[in-house]
Amino acid sequence: MEDKLTADEQIGLKQVLASCRHLKATAGHVTSFAEMLTERLGKQLNSWMSAVSADDLPHLRRFVRGLETDHAAVLNGLTLPYSSGAVEGHVNRIKMPKRQMYGRAGFDLLRKRILLSD
Numbered sequence: 001m002e003d004k005l006t007a008d009e010q011i012g013l014k015q016v017l018a019s020c021r022h023l024k025a026t027a028g029h030v031t032s033f034a035e036m037l038t039e040r041l042g043k044q045l046n047s048w049m050s051a052v053s054a055d056d057l058p059h060l061r062r063f064v065r066g067l068e069t070d071h072a073a074v075l076n077g078l079t080l081p082y083s084s085g086a087v088e089g090h091v092n093r094i095k096m097p098k099r100q101m102y103g104r105a106g107f108d109l110l111r112k113r114i115l116l117s118d
Helices: 007-019 021-039 042-054 058-069 071-079 085-100 107-116
Strands: none
Touching (some): 021 042, 021 058, 042 058, 042 071, 058 071, 085 107
C-alpha cells in the first residue's frame, strides 16, 4: 500500500502510525490479512488470528471471533483456487434489471429482459 502513496503521504502515514501504537498494530494486522487474501496464504491464518488475539484491539478481536465461527470455510477461501466470481457476476447481472423494474412490471417481462440481455 505504501508504494502507491506520494512521498508526502508516506511521511504523514508514518507520523500518524508513530503517534498511536494501537493504530500501528491495527495497520500491521490489516496489511497482513490483505496479503493473505491476495496471495492465498491460508496456512498463515491461525498464526495471524493468534497474533490479533494477543493484542489489545477489541474490533479486530471481534473480527477474529467471526472468522472462528466458520474457520473451515475461511481457511478454504484463503487457500483454494476456486472462486464463485462467475456465479456472482450472473447474479448481479440478473438483479440489476430486477431492481430497475421493481413495482413496474411482472415476472414475464423480467424473464424476457434477462433472457434477451445476452
